[in-house]
Amino acid sequence: MNKPKLIISSAYAAILTIIFVVVITIWAELSVPLKDWLKNFSGHHWTSKSIFSVLLYAIATIVLYLSPHKYRNDRLKKTLVSLLVFTILGTVILTLFFTGHHFKLF
Amino acid sequence: MDIVAILQSKPVLIGLHLGFGIIGIDAFLWLLGKLKGDGGSRKSIVITAAIGVTAFIASWLAGGYYYVAYYGTLVKPIIKSGVAPWVHNIIMETKEHIFLFIIPLAMTVLFITLLEREDLDRLKLRRLALWLAGTVAVLGLLIGAMGFIISATVRWGAIN
Numbered sequence: 001m002n003k004p005k006l007i008i009s010s011a012y013a014a015i016l017t018i019i020f021v022v023v024i025t026i027w028a029e030l031s032v033p034l035k036d037w038l039k040n041f042s043g044h045h046w047t048s049k050s051i052f053s054v055l056l057y058a059i060a061t062i063v064l065y066l067s068p069h070k071y072r073n074d075r076l077k078k079t080l081v082s083l084l085v086f087t088i089l090g091t092v093i094l095t096l097f098f099t100g101h102h103f104k105l106f
Numbered sequence: 107m108d109i110v111a112i113l114q115s116k117p118v119l120i121g122l123h124l125g126f127g128i129i130g131i132d133a134f135l136w137l138l139g140k141l142k143g144d145g146g147s148r149k150s151i152v153i154t155a156a157i158g159v160t161a162f163i164a165s166w167l168a169g170g171y172y173y174v175a176y177y178g179t180l181v182k183p184i185i186k187s188g189v190a191p192w193v194h195n196i197i198m199e200t201k202e203h204i205f206l207f208i209i210p211l212a213m214t215v216l217f218i219t220l221l222e223r224e225d226l227d228r229l230k231l232r233r234l235a236l237w238l239a240g241t242v243a244v245l246g247l248l249i250g251a252m253g254f255i256i257s258a259t260v261r262w263g264a265i266n
Contacts, residue, residue, distance in 0.1 A: 004229065007217045014210035021206045044174045046202055050166075057210045073229055080234045083214060087207055087241055091248075095200045102195035 006061075008071050011079045013060035017053050018090040024049060026097050030106075116176055123169035124253065126161045131246040133158030134212070137219070138239045141232060148223060155216040158242070162208050173202060181260055188263030193256055201252040204245065212242050 028035040028045060038045035100106055112118055137154045140146045146154075177198075185194040218226070218235045226232050 001220075003217070003220050003225070006220070007214065010210070010214040010217050014207075014214050017210045018207050021203060025203050044178075047170070047174055049203070050170060050206060053206045054209070057213070061213075076229060077231065077234060080214075080218075080231070080238065083211070084234075084237055084241060087211055087245070090207055091200075091204050091245070094203050095196070098196045098199040101199075102192050 002065075004073065004076050005071060006065055008076045008079050009061050009064035011076075011083045012064055013057045014083055015079075015086045016060050017057040018086045020056055021049065021053055022090050022093055024052070025094060029097070029101060114171070114175075116172065116180075119168050119172040119176075120257075123165050123172060124250070126165035126168060127246060127250055127253075130158050130161035130165060130208075130212075131243050131250070133161060134215070134239050134243040134246065137215070138236060138243065141235050141239060144223070148219075152216070152219045155212075155219040155239075159209070159212045159216050162212055162242075162246070166205060166209065169205070181256075184260050184263040185256070188259065190259050190263070193259040197252050197255050201249055201256070205249055208242060208245055208249075211238065211245070215239050215242060 024034075024038075028038055028049075035045055038048040041048040042051060113122075133154055137151065137158060140151050140154060182194055182198075185191060185198075215235065215238050218231060218238070221229070221231070226235065
């Protein structure tokens with residue numbers, strides 16, 4: 001098993017998943033048809049987001065790991081730093097979005 | 107009442123959600139100590155991370171079932187009609203979505219623990235591994251604090 005490649009594949013997939021969750025969540029709050037579609041897919045919008053995020057993470061990790069692309073070791077460190085940054089950004093963006101949404105700023 | 111009915115009851119689901127969440131947080135704090143102090147075998151480090159990931163998945167499933175089956179019909183109306191509807195609109199909405207960050211993040215930390223000690227140092231990943239494990243624990247604590255605020259709001263909403 002190529003462990004550094006597994007780590008970098010997982011980190012990229014995690015970043016993709018965080019971006020997906022943030023985008024689909026904000027988009028669905030602002031678009032009734034999208035939220036209805038998410039509700040109809042599994043019975044609850046959050047369940048649909050959970051299913052899609054798990055599938056996205058798992059599939060992206062496997063595809064990236066199996067891809068022939070080779071990563072340099074310094075890329076691994078940069079990707080993990082990016083994962084940290086995206087986690088913090090995702091948390092802040094969602095908190096600010098729901099705060100603004102509550103106060104009807106958008 | 108059979109075992110499935112007991113597991114699906116509201117207090118048990120909340121207990122499982124919280125209990126597994128605490129185990130997940132503790133496991134990643136423990137992992138943080140092991141990585142920082144360079145203590146324990148590689149096997150024990152991997153097992154600690156695996157316990158953390160498994161506990162967070164179990165917490166997600168128990169909390170998710172409770173949220174989908176009961177929260178919307180029984181809990182949300184009390185909060186929305188109470189003195190602090192913002193607790194649902196801001197705290198609950200944020201909590202339920204940032205929870206989705208934890209598993210991919212925790213899985214990545216688990217994969218880092220698969221590295222041999224020498225590789226971890228050669229790739230200069232130890233400090234980053236500490237930061238990532240710490241972020242999982244802090245995110246878990248943040249979500250726990252949000253859950254406490256939501257529960258407290260329901261109690262006071264029900265009293266008011």
